[in-house]
Every structure is written in structure tokens, then in C-alpha cells.
Amino acid sequence: MSEIALGADAHGAKVTLEPGSFRDRTARVFYHDGKIFRGLNETALKEWHALSATNFYRRLSASGAIVPTEQRDFTSLPAEARSAKAGTSDQWAGVLEHERLPFVSYPYEWSFEMLRDAALLQLDLVLAGLDEGIGLKDASAYNLQWKGASPVFVDVASFYKRAEGEPWVGYRQFCQMFLYPLLVQAYRDVPFQPWMRGSIDGMDAEVCLNLLSARDYARSGVLAHVYLQAKAQKAYNATTRDVRKDLSKAGFDKRIIKANAERLRALVAGLQWKPKQTTWSDYVKCGHYEASDAEQKRAFVREAVHTRDWALAWDIGCNVGVFSRIAAERAKYVVAMDADHLAIDKLYQALKSERVANILPLIVNVTDPSPNLGWRNLERKRIDERGRPDLVLALALIHHVVIGGNIPMAEFVEWLKGLGGDLVIEFVTRKDPMVVTLLRNKEDHYADYNEDVFERELAARFRIVKRQPLGSGTRIMYHAQLAH
Amino acid sequence: MKKTPFLLIAYFVWVSETRVDAYLDPGSGSMLVQLLLGGVAGAAVIMKLGWQRFKDVFRSSKAKQTDPNE
Numbered sequence: 001m002s003e004i005a006l007g008a009d010a011h012g013a014k015v016t017l018e019p020g021s022f023r024d025r026t027a028r029v030f031y032h033d034g035k036i037f038r039g040l041n042e043t044a045l046k047e048w049h050a051l052s053a054t055n056f057y058r059r060l061s062a063s064g065a066i067v068p069t070e071q072r073d074f075t076s077l078p079a080e081a082r083s084a085k086a087g088t089s090d091q092w093a094g095v096l097e098h099e100r101l102p103f104v105s106y107p108y109e110w111s112f113e114m115l116r117d118a119a120l121l122q123l124d125l126v127l128a129g130l131d132e133g134i135g136l137k138d139a140s141a142y143n144l145q146w147k148g149a150s151p152v153f154v155d156v157a158s159f160y161k162r163a164e165g166e167p168w169v170g171y172r173q174f175c176q177m178f179l180y181p182l183l184v185q186a187y188r189d190v191p192f193q194p195w196m197r198g199s200i201d202g203m204d205a206e207v208c209l210n211l212l213s214a215r216d217y218a219r220s221g222v223l224a225h226v227y228l229q230a231k232a233q234k235a236y237n238a239t240t241r242d243v244r245k246d247l248s249k250a251g252f253d254k255r256i257i258k259a260n261a262e263r264l265r266a267l268v269a270g271l272q273w274k275p276k277q278t279t280w281s282d283y284v285k286c287g288h289y290e291a292s293d294a295e296q297k298r299a300f301v302r303e304a305v306h307t308r309d310w311a312l313a314w315d316i317g318c319n320v321g322v323f324s325r326i327a328a329e330r331a332k333y334v335v336a337m338d339a340d341h342l343a344i345d346k347l348y349q350a351l352k353s354e355r356v357a358n359i360l361p362l363i364v365n366v367t368d369p370s371p372n373l374g375w376r377n378l379e380r381k382r383i384d385e386r387g388r389p390d391l392v393l394a395l396a397l398i399h400h401v402v403i404g405g406n407i408p409m410a411e412f413v414e415w416l417k418g419l420g421g422d423l424v425i426e427f428v429t430r431k432d433p434m435v436v437t438l439l440r441n442k443e444d445h446y447a448d449y450n451e452d453v454f455e456r457e458l459a460a461r462f463r464i465v466k467r468q469p470l471g472s473g474t475r476i477m478y479h480a481q482l483a484h
Numbered sequence: 485m486k487k488t489p490f491l492l493i494a495y496f497v498w499v500s501e502t503r504v505d506a507y508l509d510p511g512s513g514s515m516l517v518q519l520l521l522g523g524v525a526g527a528a529v530i531m532k533l534g535w536q537r538f539k540d541v542f543r544s545s546k547a548k549q550t551d552p553n554e
Contacts, residue, residue: 026507171510172511224521237513256525
């Protein structure tokens with residue numbers, strides 16, 4: 001249960017609240033009949049009317065940078081959807097409908113380049129808005145989503161008419177959710193995803209400072225955005241002064257925000273993560289496969305993919321996405337997942353340069369997938385509650401899960417069944433050099449890791465449509481459908 | 485021409501709001517740091533606020549505690 005049920009309309013279509021949309025009390029996201037809406041109070045509705053009349057909004061929504069949004073006549077919606085607060089007669093002043101994105105993802109599933117591009121879009125919105133008097137109430141990385149390899153800003157209730165004298169309200173949050181995670185990865189090679197997954201508000205200035213070394217103080221952005229900000233936050237933590245009012249009186253104006261945001265933009269654009277090559281991102285190039293095996297495997301996957309159209313495919317353990325691309329030939333949308341950061345970063349960059357709109361690359365470790373997080377454990381949803389696939393590719397994965405991750409074979413196959421889609425899976429036999437390597441330093445407790453057990457477990461849950469050993473003899477391909 | 489009245493109304497409705505309906509604390513310290521990063525315009529505001537007061541922000545908390553004037 002990751003949505004809060006409110007009721008249902010006359011046709012039984014449920015109205016559910018998005019449990020992660022509660023921080024800004026002027027608006028709230030809810031779902032009805034497969035559509036996504038945002039209820040607005042009077043203030044938010046005024047902001048929307050003004051915003052939607054600006055060139056800023058028209059330009060950025062036309063370019064796809066802001067999610068397509070329309071105001072709806074909400075008298076047709078059931079009473080529960082019109083109510084601003086469950087159980088009261090307070091009604092929203094207006095309701096917007098947003099285009100529903102194919103798959104929701106979170107910053108702890110993004111690669112370095114993805115978080116960087118999301119940060120740049122956030123800054124571009126701040127800068128473009130300034131010219132037309134528009135500010136952003138916040139700078140949460142969760143306000144950005146993806147359409148393939150393009151970031152999309154989804155929280156239109158974040159925009160407001162900026163009064164003269166207002167500072168950039170979201171600056172601190174921008175640092176916590178974008179800048180600090182990027183800095184620690186670029187300067188220290190510390191992956192930001194575990195930090196983002198561990199803290200819904202991102203990384204504090206103090207924590208970022210502690211992760212950097214003295215040498216890093218001389219590097220771009222550290223002294224001002226990290227050191228001074230950590231100091232200033234500490235010094236002013238308990239102040240009773242109204243700093244905001246003081247600044248407004250002293251003439252804080254948009255040129256200050258512009259100068260800061262432009263410098264931040266240059267800083268973020270210049271950050272680079274230079275990792276050592278990781279095992280899997282070299283996988284394709286290194287040729288763990290005989291050339292003929294690779295060709296047979298591609299043909300097998302393509303044949304299974306082309307049996308019909310698919311709404312959503314998951315390619316689990318996608319590496320650099322060779323098979324995600326094949327899945328995308330017939331799937332409306334493909335989520336390409338791998339635990340390897342560099343593989344996902346490379347895939348993202350390739351998809352971005354090719355402007356591929358139907359493959360979303362995400363960093364996901366299938367033996368430790370994204371859980372429910374945040375307030376009441378409902379704010380951020382576990383990955384399998386954000387859209388069930390009707391096609392699952394699990395190629396060259398099972399040995400990592402069962403031997404590398406110590407997951408019992410039966411549990412893994414059961415989990416795959418639970419995803420609810422057709423399955424294209426590759427079994428890597430014990431004779432395969434990859435399996436030999438995985439077992440070299442381990443006691444072999446993996447009696448369940450053999451072809452017979454695998455086939456038995458698979459056949460107990462799926463109907464095996466096709467089975468084909470690859471030429472080298474160490475790998476077997478299966479296309480399996482859910483047994484009903 | 486038809487659009488003008490709507491735009492005008494929208495504009496006046498909007499400018500009548502003077503302060504953001506804020507739910508996020510921008511952080512007092514972070515607001516002050518923005519001045520340092522704000523180029524010439526930021527420097528001008530620092531001058532107006534008073535350099536001495538601004539400097540206090542970045543003094544160590546230990547020095548602050550022993551300051552009899554605090």
C-alpha cells in the first residue's frame with residue numbers, strides 16, 4: 001500500500017492521495033482513474049493562473065522541460081478528489097492534470113551525469129524565471145523526473161511570483177540535494193546514492209565538509225558553498241533575527257541570485273567524475289562471450305521481444321544497455337537497471353546524445369532494491385510499486401544474484417514471478433568462466449545453483465516457451481510466460 | 485487583443501502577493517552566504533547591512549561566547 005485511499009467515484013474508480021506530496025500545504029497530488037492531478041488552494045491557483053500566462057512557462061513547457069499540465073474542471077471529479085483535507089468540506093480552489101510519466105525514479109537511482117543534468121535544469125529554471133519575476137519555492141531533486149534521458153520538472157506548484165527583496169529560497173536545498181552530492185563524487189569519488197537514499201533531505205553542508213579533505217578547500221565551490229555555508233548555518237542556527245526581512249530592507253535583489261546561480265551553473269557544468277573502470281562497464285568490450293554466442297543471444301532476445309507489444313519492460317542487470325535497446329523496439333518504455341554506476345552513466349550519456357526517449361537508465365542493485373522511505377515509509381516508493389513490467393529481461397544476472405548475492409535460487413525465481421511479466425532469462429552454468437570466478441574464493445554452498453534446479457523452479461512458476469543453449473555450451477536462454 | 489484583460493488581471497492578482505507562501509526554511513546562514521556569492525550587487529547589500537555585523541556570522545562560536553558585548 002503506497003497510496004492513501006480516499007474513496008471512489010460512482011464507477012468504482014479510486015481516488016488516492018500521493019503520500020509523498022504533503023510538504024507544501026498549498027497543493028497536493030492525487031490519482032484518479034489512472035490520471036495524475038494536483039489540487040491547488042486559492043493562493044496556488046492564483047500563482048498557476050499567473051504562471052501559465054508567462055512566456056517563461058509557455059516556452060519551457062513547450063520544450064518539455066516542464067511537465068505538460070492543464071487545468072481541469074473538477075466538478076466532474078468525485079467529492080473525495082475535490083476535498084483539500086480528507087474528511088472535511090474544504091475544497092481545492094482548482095485542480096491541474098499532469099501528463100503521467102512512464103516511470104517515477106529517485107535521485108539515489110540516478111548516475112552522476114543524471115544528477116548533474118537535473119541540477120542544470122533546476123538552475124536554468126531559476127535563471128529563466130528571474131527575468132519574468134518568477135521564483136521557485138524549493139529546489140528538491142525529487143521535483144525532477146525523467147522521460148528517457150531527458151529531465152522533466154514536475155512540480156509546477158513550486159513556481160511563485162517572487163517579491164523584490166526575496167532571497168533565493170531554494171539555495172540551501174539546491175546545495176543539499178544537488179551540489180554536495182555531486183561535489184563529493186567528483187572530488188572524493190564517494191558515490192552519492194547511498195547518502196541520498198539514507199537521507200530524504202540530501203546532504204548537509206557539515207556532512208559534505210567532513211567528507212572533503214583540506215586539499216579540496218582550494219577546489220571550485222568548496223570554500224563558499226560548503227565551508228562558509230556550514231559556518232554561517234552554525235552561527236545563525238539559533239538567531240532570533242529576521243534575516244529575510246533584514247536582507248529585503250537592505251535591498252537584496254535579483255542580480256544577486258543571478259550572479260550566484262550563474263556561477264553555480266558553471267561550477268556544476270564543469271564537475272567531472274573520473275572513476276576507475278568498473279568490472280561490468282567493460283563487460284561488453286572485454287568479450288566474455290564468444291562472438292557467435294553474442295549473436296545468438298541477441299537473436300533469441302529479439303525474437304522474444306517481437307512476440308508482441310509491451311507497455312513496460314525491465315532490463316535487470318542491463319550493463320551498457322544492448323538488450324534494453326532491443327526491448328525498446330517493441331516496448332513503449334524500458335527501465336534499464338544495473339548496480340554498476342559507471343555502466344549506467346555510460347548508457348545515460350549514449351541515450352542522451354541519441355535523444356532516446358523510451359529507455360530510462362537507473363542504478364539498481366536487485367539484491368538490495370530501493371525500499372519504501374520517508375514519512376510513514378510512504379514518501380518514496382519501493383521500486384516494484386512504481387510500475388510493474390509486462391516484460392522482464394534477466395540476462396547474465398542469475399549467477400550474481402544466487403552466488404554473488406547469496407539469494408536462494410527459488411526465492412529469486414519467485415521474485416521474478418512476482419513482477420508479473422513475461423521473462424527472458426539466461427542461465428549461466430557452472431562451467432562458465434564467470435561462475436568459476438565468482439566461486440573461487442567461496443565455499444560452494446550453492447547446491448541449488450545448477451541447471452536442473454533452475455529449470456524445475458522456473459517450470460513451477462512459468463510456462464517455458466523456448467529454451468536454447470548458446471553455442472559455447474555454458475549458457476542457456478529461456479523465454480518463459482507466467483503460468484495462469 | 486482578447487488576451488490582454490486576462491493577462492492584466494493575472495498580473496495584478498499576482499503582484500498583490502508580496503511574500504512567498506513558504507514551507508521551506510531557506511536558512512538564515514544560507515541567505516547571508518548568498519550575498520557573498522552575489523557579485524557586485526551582493527557586496528552592495530553587505531555594505532548596507534554593515535560589514536561588522538556580517539563578519540560576526542563567520543566568527544567561531546567560541547569567540548562569540550567569550551565576547552562580553554554579545
